[in-house]
Amino acid sequence: MGGKSGESLATVLVAGAANLAIALAKLVAGLIGGSAAMLSESAHSAADTVTELLLLVAVRRSGRPADRRHPFGHGKAGFVWATMAAVATLVGGAGFSVTHGLHELSHGEELANLTPSYVVLAVAFVMESLSFAKGYTQLRRQAAGLGIAPVRLVRLTSDTALKAVLFEDAAALIGLLIAGAGLAGSQLTGSAVWDGAASVAIGVLLLVVALVLIRSNLSLLIGRAAPQQVETGIRAVLVAQREVEDVVELLTMMIGPGDILVAAKIDFRDEATAAGVETACDELDRRLREAFPGITQVFLHPTQGGPVR
Incomplete structure (x- = not known):
């Protein structure tokens, strides 16, 4: 910033x-x-x-x-x-x-x-x-x-x-x-x-x-979303994590000049342990900020797969 x-x-x-x-x-x-x-x-x-x-x-x-x-x-x-x-x-x-x-x-x-x-x-x-x-x-x-x-x-x-x-x-x-x-x-x-x-x-x-x-x-x-190309890149980073099965929902918002908030509901693989999910979330937070320096807030919510209600 x-x-x-x-x-x-x-x-x-x-x-x-x-x-x-x-x-x-x-x-x-x-x-x-x-x-x-x-x-x-x-x-x-x-x-x-x-x-x-x-x-x-x-x-x-x-x-x-x-x-x-x-x-x-x-x-x-x-x-x-x-x-x-x-x-x-x-x-x-x-x-x-x-x-x-x-x-x-x-x-x-x-x-x-x-x-x-x-x-x-x-x-x-x-x-x-x-x-x-x-x-x-x-x-x-x-x-x-x-x-x-x-x-x-x-x-x-x-x-x-x-x-x-x-x-x-x-x-x-x-x-x-x-x-x-x-x-x-x-x-x-x-x-x-x-x-x-x-x-x-x-x-x-x-x-x-x-x-x-x-x-x-x-x-x-x-509360405008980040550009579509940025959202596509964010989703790619999330699904590339080995513990992630799918990204159920991804929301972004521009909260300042060049600053992006990311919130995502993620379906983690069934074999992932609680500790593994915590580690994966920390890793995803780090990777997102590295890939997109404008990201200042990241909120990841583990959830079951399927359509968002």
Whole structure:
């Protein structure tokens, strides 16, 4: 947990520093050029900065050790704060961008000097690309450890900080391209409609990202199972134990960013003694944790074979 949370913390810090600097630069450029798309991008980056602050809290809170009142740890606190971060993106970024874009579409404000806006967009694209690259490198490393594709892992991961950074950086890169297209369209046609439409499009993009993250975090709060490939691997470890006849029931749950709880009803062979079953359970606990470092809780229940009632 310590290594994963530390890496996620570094990823969040890089993204937060980049977003804060970019938000200020976009704000200045937007005020100089009078561009709704640039001001929307500034709101986008400002919302992302708030999001990173909330994600920092999520990483810190989820990493707190277990105590008497929270015997399974504080991992799910990370899901709560990550949900709040997604709501901040929804309200701060998407809400401002859509309303400001609609205002420009209806009033047709004239644009001024757009050169600073193009410079800021180019610099912001480089900075956001570096932040995205760091997050994607972490994603690839985790995916390689689990033996699954990075694209699949980003959909299933319980590392909410990493997922939020990746989604928001990807949305930022797309938003920068939309803003650039809006500025170019308005400059070429002399109409502010393109700039206003770009602002609305950026807002819709942020809306989609926020809703996807909220949905994912709520699923984790409810108690989502580990990825199917991980469950398959867990079952393989259990049935490979010589004392095990069959795995009658296997349940898993993500109890924190990267942390997995495993509960299984196991039918042990009839010839296994009570002492043998105890030894086998201890061995299975050790082997599961070695095979899947994310497993933090293991509960094995000896039972008779047959269908679960």
